[in-house]
Amino acid sequence: MIEIVAVSTGLSEDSTTTRLAQRMLASTEGAFAARGAEVTTTHINVRTLAKALVDLTVSGFPARELEEAFAAVKRASAVITVAPVYKAAPAGIHTLFWQLIDDASLAGTPVLLGGTGGTPRHSLAAESTLRPMIAYLKGYALPTSVFAATDDWGGGEQAGLDRRITQATDELAELALALNPAAVGTQQDTVAEAASGARLTGTSATGAPQAEGSAVEASATDSDAYARDIPYAGPAEESGRSAITPRGLGDRAREERGRDEFDPASVTPFSALLGG
Amino acid sequence: MEFGIFTIGDVTTDPTNGTTPTEAERIKATVTIAKHAEEAGLDVFATGQHHNPPFVAPANPPVLLANIAAQTERIQLSTATTLITTTDPVRIAEDYSYLQHLAGGRVDLTMGRGNTGPVYPWFGKDIRQGIPLAVENYNLLYRLWREKNLDWDGNFRAPLNSFTVTPWPLDEVPPFVWHGSIRSPEIAEQAAYYGDGFFHNNIFWPTSHTARMVNLYRQRYEYYGHGRADQAFVGLGGQVFMDKDSQEAKRRFRPYFDNAPVYGHGPSMEDFTEQTPLTVGSPQEVIERYAGFRDWAGDYQRQLFLVDHAGLPLKTVLEQIDMLGEQVVPELRKEFAAGRPADIPDAPTHEWLVARQRDGSAPVPGGAPGSRAHEDRLAAEEAERAKADPGTA
Numbered sequence: 001m002i003e004i005v006a007v008s009t010g011l012s013e014d015s016t017t018t019r020l021a022q023r024m025l026a027s028t029e030g031a032f033a034a035r036g037a038e039v040t041t042t043h044i045n046v047r048t049l050a051k052a053l054v055d056l057t058v059s060g061f062p063a064r065e066l067e068e069a070f071a072a073v074k075r076a077s078a079v080i081t082v083a084p085v086y087k088a089a090p091a092g093i094h095t096l097f098w099q100l101i102d103d104a105s106l107a108g109t110p111v112l113l114g115g116t117g118g119t120p121r122h123s124l125a126a127e128s129t130l131r132p133m134i135a136y137l138k139g140y141a142l143p144t145s146v147f148a149a150t151d152d153w154g155g156g157e158q159a160g161l162d163r164r165i166t167q168a169t170d171e172l173a174e175l176a177l178a179l180n181p182a183a184v185g186t187q188q189d190t191v192a193e194a195a196s197g198a199r200l201t202g203t204s205a206t207g208a209p210q211a212e213g214s215a216v217e218a219s220a221t222d223s224d225a226y227a228r229d230i231p232y233a234g235p236a237e238e239s240g241r242s243a244i245t246p247r248g249l250g251d252r253a254r255e256e257r258g259r260d261e262f263d264p265a266s267v268t269p270f271s272a273l274l275g276g
Numbered sequence: 277m278e279f280g281i282f283t284i285g286d287v288t289t290d291p292t293n294g295t296t297p298t299e300a301e302r303i304k305a306t307v308t309i310a311k312h313a314e315e316a317g318l319d320v321f322a323t324g325q326h327h328n329p330p331f332v333a334p335a336n337p338p339v340l341l342a343n344i345a346a347q348t349e350r351i352q353l354s355t356a357t358t359l360i361t362t363t364d365p366v367r368i369a370e371d372y373s374y375l376q377h378l379a380g381g382r383v384d385l386t387m388g389r390g391n392t393g394p395v396y397p398w399f400g401k402d403i404r405q406g407i408p409l410a411v412e413n414y415n416l417l418y419r420l421w422r423e424k425n426l427d428w429d430g431n432f433r434a435p436l437n438s439f440t441v442t443p444w445p446l447d448e449v450p451p452f453v454w455h456g457s458i459r460s461p462e463i464a465e466q467a468a469y470y471g472d473g474f475f476h477n478n479i480f481w482p483t484s485h486t487a488r489m490v491n492l493y494r495q496r497y498e499y500y501g502h503g504r505a506d507q508a509f510v511g512l513g514g515q516v517f518m519d520k521d522s523q524e525a526k527r528r529f530r531p532y533f534d535n536a537p538v539y540g541h542g543p544s545m546e547d548f549t550e551q552t553p554l555t556v557g558s559p560q561e562v563i564e565r566y567a568g569f570r571d572w573a574g575d576y577q578r579q580l581f582l583v584d585h586a587g588l589p590l591k592t593v594l595e596q597i598d599m600l601g602e603q604v605v606p607e608l609r610k611e612f613a614a615g616r617p618a619d620i621p622d623a624p625t626h627e628w629l630v631a632r633q634r635d636g637s638a639p640v641p642g643g644a645p646g647s648r649a650h651e652d653r654l655a656a657e658e659a660e661r662a663k664a665d666p667g668t669a
Contacts, residue, residue: 051543059542060480064551261461262488264495270469271642271653273411273462 002039002176002183004028005072008082008114009046009094017116018045020148021082024114027165028080031173037184042076044069046097053096070101074257077183077250078176079106079139081130082114082146085122089129090115098133106139108253110175112168113145123147138253140175144168179250277612278623279605280320281313281597282356282513282580286330288587291535296587299332303340305590310344312594314351316601319623322354322386322580325363327395330537337385338371345379352625353379356477356513356580357388357456360417361409362399364433369420369441376446381626386454386475386511387414389463401432407462408432414455418470418641421450449633452624454511454578457489464489468496471639473509473624479582480538482551486512487572494574501647502639507620511578512569514553515585518599522557529556536586559603566604567611575616577623579608 006025010018025041032039046053052063073079081098083090111134115126127145134141146168152161177184247255259266285306289296297305310321321344323337341353353375358368368385376383389406390396396403412430419426420441428436445451454473457463458481467474474493478486490510497508517532519525526545533545533556548554555565566579581600584593622628632638643649 055543055547059539061543061548061551062482063543063547064482260488262464262492264492264499267461267465267492267496270411270462270465273407273466274415 002032002037002077002180003072003075004032004039004041004078004080004176005076006041006043006080006082007046007069007073007097008043008080009084009091009097011047011084011091015084016148016150016153017082017084019153020114020116020146021080023162024080024082024112024146024165024169027169028078028112028172031166031169032176035173035177037173037177042072044072046093049097050093053093053100056100057096066100069097070105073101074105075254076109077180077254078172079109079111080114080172081111081134082116083126083130085115085117085125088122088125090126095129095133098130098137101137103136104138105257106134106137107257108179108248108250109139110172110179110250111139111141112172113141115145115147116149117147118150120147120149120151122149140179142168142171142175144171176250179248180254182247182251183254277576277609277616278319278352278578279600279608280318280322280352280354280578280580281309281583281600282320282322282324282354283309283584284324284326284331284582286537286585287332288330288537288585289535290587290589291531302332305593306340306584307344307347308590309584309593309597310351310353311347312597313601314348316597318351318597318601318605320352320354320578320580322356324356325359325388325390327362327398328392338375341383342375342378345375345382351382352623353383354454355385356475357386357390359390359395360387360413361389361406362396362401363413365413365417365420366433366436366439366441369417370443372451373421373441373443373445376451376626377443381446383626384452384454384624386456386473388456389460405432407460410463411466414453414466414470418453421445446626447630449626449629451626452509452629454509459485459489461489461492464493465496468493468500468502468508470641471497471500471502473511473577475511475513475578477513478553479513479515480552483553483569483572490573490576499647500639500643500649502643503621506574506617509578509621509623510573510576511580511623512553512573512576513580513582514555514566514569515582516554516562516596516600516604517556517583517588518559518562518596518604520558522561525556525558532586532588539586559599562604563607563611566608570612575612575620577621 004025006021008017008021010021021043025043029039029041049066049069052066055061055063056066083094113127113130113134115122117123117125126147131141144167146164148161152159155161283306285302287297287299287302306323313321323340324331325335325337327335337355337358345353360368372383372385387410389410393403401409409432412432416428416430419428424440425438426436426440427438452473454475455463455467456475456477458477464474474490476486476489493510494505494508497503498505517525517529519528530545533539539548545556549556555562583596
């Protein structure tokens with residue numbers, strides 16, 4: 001299952017930023033569906049977190065709803081972020097959201113940037129600020145972004161907004177699928193099942209030769225690292241591989257982010273700290 | 277179960293009248309507060325260590341605590357925290373064993389890293405090394421208090437050759453140590469490794485987070501074989517403001533909350549009280565709130581309240597201490613005693629530590645034979661040998 005999270009800052013009731021984010025989210029859903037992937041979507045409006053963001057900034061106080069929003073971003077396989085442009089920069093509370101989230105929260109996650117503004121002359125303003133922030137958070141900002149000026153909402157088909165959205169969200173879906181093969185592999189496939197399944201493949205192959213192993217399988221069977229090291233080779237039916245889907249960079253990064261640092265079973269033993 | 281107060285010694289302007297205490301007034305007030313805590317029947321007074329404004333009073337906990345020790349009889353003196361990262365462990369070892377002698381053993385301390393970057397270079401250290409400093413320095417402190425003629429070589433201070441701490445700890449038993457941390461699993465692990473206590477100063481944190489840190493420490497304490505998880509030594513922070521009824525307490529505390537350097541201009545007092553231990557209300561509300569800590573922290577050993585912050589005048593602070601001593605703590609003692617298993621230890625006193633040492637049951641760092649940690653270590657060594665020499669496996 002692929003989870004798409006949109007983080008946008010719609011400041012008015014009928015906000016063009018919210019509208020753009022919704023269209024980008026719907027188009028992304030369609031792009032994944034066209035590629036046979038099941039998705040869930042979450043839409044976070046930063047406006048609803050404005051006070052929580054300021055509280056965290058001035059007094060370090062983490063509000064529950066903000067923690068939940070950050071957790072949703074960390075779970076996501078693909079992220080869309082859309083900001084309104086104020087004075088040639090994204091609105092402050094939008095950048096604040098990305099400034100307060102934990103480091104590496106976007107590791108391995110493809111991120112589609114979007115912006116809105118009064119005139120087309122603002123078109124690079126949002127992304128010129130956001131792109132380095134996404135890079136700092138170790139996300140993959142797509143080269144294509146979507147900007148909608150006031151003109152775009154009145155221009156109909158000629159304005160080309162829909163076409164630009166479709167192009168960008170297709171790219172987002174392609175990259176997300178490449179980075180997260182385990183999340184889309186088989187619908188019920190969890191990351192853990194994919195990993196243990198991969199080990200089974202390796203074991204049986206060393207014991208008895210398997211019939212007609214593909215090149216991918218053959219190169220992987222000598223290593224427990226099967227699940228880690230091979231590149232994604234497209235949907236299983238086409239590549240002729242088993243239904244077991246290897247974990248990609250995005251899958252692994254999400255798994256790492258999901259790790260509970262306070263879990264007694266996985267804490268770094270003190271002897272390692274003492275010796276280090 | 278111990279109840280006490282801890283101070284961070286902030287010099288803050290009273291927002292209701294614009295007066296700011298001088299450093300001298302604040303330091304003297306801190307001594308008055310500690311003496312009053314003893315008179316009110318509280319068990320512990322603990323001071324922070326800070327070197328930057330607005331925290332002016334407690335730059336030197338051993339000096340402050342020695343002064344208080346001379347004017348009190350019974351109250352346990354502690355820190356919250358002693359900076360293990362930026363204070364030389366040799367200095368800590370000598371200062372606190374000296375204090376231990378002066379105070380007749382009424383001393384323990386809580387190790388903390390400090391979280392203010394600029395402080396580190398003032399003492400010749402680097403904040404990027406925060407955790408390694410805490411690890412190495414405490415390991416040295418632990419040994420300084422237990423090994424005479426110590427030879428030692430490490431990364432963060434000059435080597436030692438045949439060094440013996442002067443004075444040697446009272447009755448040959450070092451003060452009990454708690455390790456304080458808000459969000460570093462390494463420190464909970466460190467406390468568990470040595471069989472020391474773990475103090476979580478949760479005053480800005482939701483209980484869900486604090487509970488996970490406490491659980492981590494408890495599980496690892498058991499892993500290292502120092503006792504069952506529920507027997508580990510846990511201390512928690514908290515902060516309260518009381519008046520006879522809830523409405524009056526809120527009315528009186530709100531200007532302080534809204535302007536305090538640590539709270540003000542951020543979340544509302546209502547939001548803050550909902551998600552943190554801050555309780556502004558009647559003594560009964562405080563009792564109910566804090567009695568509930570057991571539900572997520574288990575039976576624990578020490579509860580410290582912050583009462584002298586945010587610019588509150590001394591008179592008000594002393595009233596708060598009276599209310600704690602007269603109305604809150606006696607009830608909490610009853611609540612916490614009810615149903616507490618007999619084999620859950622109290623917070624360690626000097627006498628208890630002396631007895632523990634005499635009967636040979638002091639914790640072994642990293643786990644004595646028979647602990648899961650010890651078994652894992654043997655298995656790892658065995659695997660290492662087999663790898664080095666496959667022939668004999």
